[in-house]
Amino acid sequence: MVAYGRRLFSDPALSSGDRISCATCHDPRRAFQDGRPVAEGRGVGVRNTPTLLDVADRRWFGWDGGHDSLWAASLAPLLDPNEMASRVDEMAARVRGQPARRRAHEAAFGVTLPEDDLSLVVQLAKALAAYQASLRSPRTAFDRFRDALVRGDRASAARYPLAAQRGLRLFIGEARCSVCHAGPAFTNDEFADIGVPFFVAGGADAGRHGGLSRLLASPMNRLGAFNDAGESADPRALLTRHLKIEPRHFGEFRVPGLRQLARTAPYMHDGSMATLEEVVRHYDRLDEERLHADGERILRRLNLQAEQAADLAAFLRTLSK
Ligand code: HEC
Ligand code: HEC
Structure with a gap:
């Protein structure tokens, strides 16, 4: 799974037009970030690309805590029109249509491809997460x-x-x-x-306030159907369940490691x-x-x-x- 995720991480075929991969911004030679003030692209253009070293230890993901799992934070850039801009049906069709991709995917998960496209794409995100969870910072x-x-x-x-x-x-x-x-x-x-x-060109970056709104509305959070553990068996789902949006969250950002x-x-x-x-x-x-x-x-x-x-x-x- 980790090896499969590593391959996906630098695979431009996951982006529309085969333009970029995760590694374009999270460059393994630069501690998995890009050295730019803000990432290229419009919407994400207002945020700095974080390192992915030790990312598995985080509780919330993104500067605004917009995700509560590593796999959901990996699914978002695939679909974000300002990042890799892929479509669920296109990504699924690629895995289904190319025998080598199909075999690699099935071998990693040990089961045949799921029938519905969204489940297949969520599996891609989970393989990407497995790889990222293996990224550890060196001793200092x-x-x-x-x-x-x-x-x-x-x-x-x-x-x-x-x-x-x-x-x-x-x-x-x-x-x-x-x-x-x-x-x-x-x-x-x-x-x-x-x-x-937190004022940026054309408005303000609402930070945690915006991240919480998106997280709570997302079918991809730990309370949703795509959590393999199931909400009741996942202690971290309780953290998500107890989240409340408050005015003070406006302009708050995650304390970075x-x-x-x-x-x-x-x-x-x-x-x-x-x-x-x-x-x-x-x-x-x-x-x-x-x-x-x-x-x-x-x-x-x-x-x-x-x-x-x-x-x-x-x-x-x-x-x-
Ligand atoms: C265009 C540049 C770009 C690309 C391509 C990109 N990312 Fe990111 N990534 C970012 C930026 C910028 C953030 C911070 C986003 C935010 O806080 O709103 C981020 C945040 C993340 C986070 C959260 C990290 C943390 O510490 O909370 C993860 C995980 C992540 N990206 C994984 C991926 C994966 C997996 C891919 C490929 C499917 C990918 N990224 C593609 C720029 C990029
Ligand atoms: C109240 C909590 C808090 C305290 C206290 C605090 N920080 Fe921070 N720190 C943050 C937050 C939140 C950010 C990110 C802010 C942002 O991006 O808007 C940050 C960002 C940073 C960064 C940038 C890291 C990066 O990767 O971008 C460094 C370095 C840092 N702090 C060092 C310090 C030092 C040194 C002190 C003591 C003088 C300190 N911090 C005290 C919350 C705190």
């Missing part, structure tokens, strides 16, 4: 430091640069970054407004910050007036010394290989 200088501390191995721990150690102390202390960027991937899998402007940061510039949902120094400066000079009441309680202007800002950036760099 930070991981070696943390493991050395756990082992009580002071000699190894001392190899971690001092600037990064000071930056780490700020990150989990005074600067309060780890309130949101917590856990092994440095995200709490929640959403927040940190004051990145911070692994492999050095390879995934530019930053933020709109790719508006080119360097890690710029990100640190954003938090340092935060416009508190601009923040939602909720975010404000955690976030405040840091007013760091130049050396502290450099330490924080040095720490962030050690989260990448």
Whole structure:
């Protein structure tokens, strides 16, 4: 299944006109993103392409949390007119009509092709998800430091640069970054407004508010018929069932993980910050007036010394290989 998904991931035949594949934007040589501020194409054009490393650990998918499973987040770009712009009947006809494709698909799933086209295309998305779930970020200088501390191995721990150690102390202390960027991937899998402007050409990016509306209306969410586990046997379906749209979700975006940061510039949902120094400066000079009441309680202007800002950036760099 993983091997089949890997082949589909770089297969332009899944796009209308054989133009692009998933790998065009999620380039395996660039930590599965594209290095552009925002992806090419109109509708997605306002959002930055996220890395897919460790994506299997996420709870919600997309900057706006518009999907609650990896396979649904993989189905969307296939059908989105601004991305691969395929049609369900065309994609299904290709698998049915080409003996090699048909055999590969049946071998991966161990059953003959389903009769209806949508089920077949959902299977394509599930194979793509199986492959993406195998994408793991490499170990980093930070991981070696943390493991050395756990082992009580002071000699190894001392190899971690001092600037990064000071930056780490700020990150989990005074600067309060780890309130949101917590856990092994440095995200709490929640959403927040940190004051990145959400006005875009022709309107505003509603962020989580729009993502929730789409998720709850989608027949492809975990409450729908395409969830193999079935809603009652899937503990994560309960999270989806309990979602409520509230006004505060307007302009909130997913807290991104911070692994492999050095390879995934530019930053933020709109790719508006080119360097890690710029990100640190954003938090340092935060416009508190601009923040939602909720975010404000955690976030405040840091007013760091130049050396502290450099330490924080040095720490962030050690989260990448
Ligand atoms: C035109 C560029 C482009 C193409 C082609 C593309 N993506 Fe994406 N992908 C994006 C962008 C931009 C986002 C962020 C979308 C958002 O938040 O609204 C994204 C988000 C995702 C996410 C969510 C990741 C996360 O961390 O939440 C997954 C999974 C994903 N894409 C998988 C795929 C798969 C599988 C394909 C091929 C079927 C694909 N993408 C094709 C640009 C692209
Ligand atoms: C209230 C929760 C919260 C806190 C606290 C927080 N962040 Fe963030 N962080 C976010 C959100 C949400 C985004 C994405 C915002 C967007 O795209 O509009 C983000 C984005 C980032 C990014 C860009 C990652 C990428 O891949 O684009 C970096 C780097 C980052 N934060 C570092 C930090 C640092 C350093 C601190 C402490 C000074 C910090 N964050 C504090 C929520 C938070």
